Amino acid sequence: MADTSYDVIVIGAGPGGYVTAIRAAQLGLKTAVVENKHLGGICLNWGCIPTKALLRSSEVYHYFKHAEKYGLKADNVSFDTSAIVKRSRGVSGQLSQGVGFLLKKNKVDVIWGKATLKKGGKVSVEAAENAPKGALGGGEYQAKHTIVATGARPRALPGLEPDGKDIWTYFEAMVPEKMPKSMLVMGSGAIGIEFASFYQTMGVDVTVVEILPQILPVEDEEIASVARKQLEKQGLKIMTGAKVAKLDRKGGSVTATIEDDEGKAQTLEVEKVISAVGVVGNIEGLGLEDLGVKTERGIISVDGYGRTNVEGVYAIGDVAGPPMLAHKAEHEGVVCVETIAGQHTHPLDKLKIPGCTYCHPQVASVGLTEKKAKEAGREIKVGRFPFIGNGKAIALGEPDGLVKTIFDAKTGELLGAHMVGAEVTELIQGFVVAMNCETTEEELMHAVFPHPTLSEMMHESVLNAYGRAIHI
Template sequence: MADNSYDVIVIGSGPGGYVTAIRSAQLGLRTAVVENKYLGGICLNWGCIPTKALLRSAEIYHYMENAKDYGLSATGISYDPKAVVKRSRGVAAQLSNGVQFLLKKNKVDVIWGTATLAGGGKVSVKAADNPIKGALGGGDYTAKHIIVATGARPRALPGLEPDRKLVWTYFEAMVPEKMPKSLLVIGSGAIGIEFASFFRTMGVDVTVVEVLPQILPVEDEEIAALARKRFEKQGIRVLTSAKVTKLDKKSDSVTATIEDETGKAETMTVDRVISAVGVVGNIEDLGLETLGVKTDRGTIVIDGYGRTNVPGVYAIGDVAGPPMLAHKAEHEGVICVETIAGLDTHPMDKLMIPGCTYCNPQVASVGLTEKKAKEAGHEVKVGKFPFIGNGKAIALGEPDGLVKTVFDAKTGQLLGAHMVGAEVTELIQGFVVAMNLETTEEELIHSIFPHPTLSEMMHESVLAAYGRAIHI
């Protein structure tokens, strides 16, 4: 095989791309990954990981401010925005270097540049600036299988386009030189709510505007309502069924015009605006049109195995459509490359993909909401257990929250689980495993959960669905 010829070339080194490339190499396929900017992609460098570092700093600051609630004393509490950002960037850099190590360890070649599909298995790469040590440069490469994993970028609404100074995307929101005194967040999905939570904890006056009637629109209505109450108690102003129709930029502030569902308008002047209205796939300038690869609403159309309508061309992750989550991209990539290698694979069931929002309080879910389960024709049994009934939650000083489970009343099948409260992003995986194993309420009821732990609320919510809750 020629030096520039591979079994698999992966375009993009985000969570989906680098995981796919490593799994491909493990399967004995000669593999290369093309990247033009950041090993680890947006998630690792400008998304999932550095935002969690910021939120961790905010969490520690919150605990310090409320030390007296734990019988402790702390005085002169403050923070240095530049130091908070520096820590976040350092975490991202450490993990990006880790990806480079893993690719090298697994003998995956890194081609540094921007890729274009030229047909017939050919990938033309234009060299990019600042290549990492040991990376291959621009040129023509070939592969039997080409996997597009180019991710997504922030969506821009007409008239509300980010300018990176006054109107931010998540890129600018992650590296503020100083904290604004006031902030407007447009959109209440995971990105918008996480930044709203971070900035509010750091003392910023925050308003969130959501065009839909519910914040966190993909979550269970009851869970979202409880989260909203907590946000508002913290001082976040939340406007639902409302939209920002105009942004009037001044030298160092923005005046926003906001309309409610009746058309009534109000204006608000803030220091900065974050546009968090979703993302759109990076499908441009790849040569997809020339090859005839089918796209739909800004993403590449694939089957359950990552295959496009063009033989030898595949897509995974954000560029292949929702849900646009790192763990979905990783799993999708593994299914894709294992199918290429001839393993016995199964298409991904998107109902089994957990969703996590790392705000305060945290929100996590998997499967059908109560409303969606009923709409799908299920007769349901619903169990709920509040954090206030759990000893560990009270000991932690985290008595606000709820665990909710949804079962099929006839079969006992676990249809969905939804949580709001401390550490629920760590708890949700228990229900994900249960759903993948097709567990019924009987197995969950007979499972032993350790005491004292927050996980006991998972057990109690199942018991509650069948009228057997003990501690409430």
């Protein structure tokens, strides 16, 4: 009989779970990961990765439609919705297989099924229906340390629940059979704006409704304002300070009643609705209540090392709270398991976790916004540099955008960086590294940035904060 005892059992094989399991195995811990549906979790199969594939298709289509801007001709440009979806699903499939290979390479056992935590470090697994032939499955397992990495699911608002047909979550939005003529997107966070950007680019008449005063509510106000202007310029309709009060479904269309912050109502008839009003942690059915694991507002309470209030039980990723991002889950998992292994670790610093939104234009940020820095009582210096002042941006045909940096006026500490424009999701990491290295403005000013690149705007933004910008 196979040994069912492990040093570490990870519940969930999403980006947080599988990375945690691999790092545990690298540290010499006997490790298993329990997964009920698919390796790579929501991010790889129904989130971050396939949406980027869809957005890439829409980006290429956008350039085809504006070929004349580049001295090119492209006539009768069209698209095949099923082929776009097939490509996106193929990208996910390829990467999911890759996760399986990595787990096998690192000698991590994959147990297929649904896990329930029991007292004394026991993990009971109910076998999954789709388990590969000959794989580990249902049964009782033992773990010295159990790490919950069960992720999150779309939040549903009472009376506005998705039905999978007329009112979609991101699951249905990712695999349309055909492009609808019109669409309402509820919520303007990263998920809502990315789908709105994709469908609008593909020719759908899209309206976004956001209850808060600005789109992309976690972003810097100035950056969100620039993004909004560009999205509206492309044809996206945006209503802020408004909420969807009612959805009436009838024969292939949905009539939405939308109320503004003064209570005035209007109706909008659309073919499809996407609900993108956030996500909620998957904490149910895990046996957490019986163990006495503390939860709050639908997430598991943890410290900076992933530890819950119950010894031997940990939580990482979306189920452990915001920011609900794959890279946060991965880092959180590594910190958690390295702590278990007795290594010297640093607790997760959420202020140094970058956020990226892959609409057109892209948005990326790390650290404090200007508003948050002021609210924290910091005396600040703010630098800005527009894309129109950058040679590479103009050559790319992407002259709209802004790079913004925020420094502590007394110490020169980089407090935050915020960007909107072409490829900023790739640029932001430069500032992330700078913040992790506790860089001041002096080091950033002395760094030599290559020319011609978009990254030069990062340098100029720092210089501008101190009245030294050259190209504006």
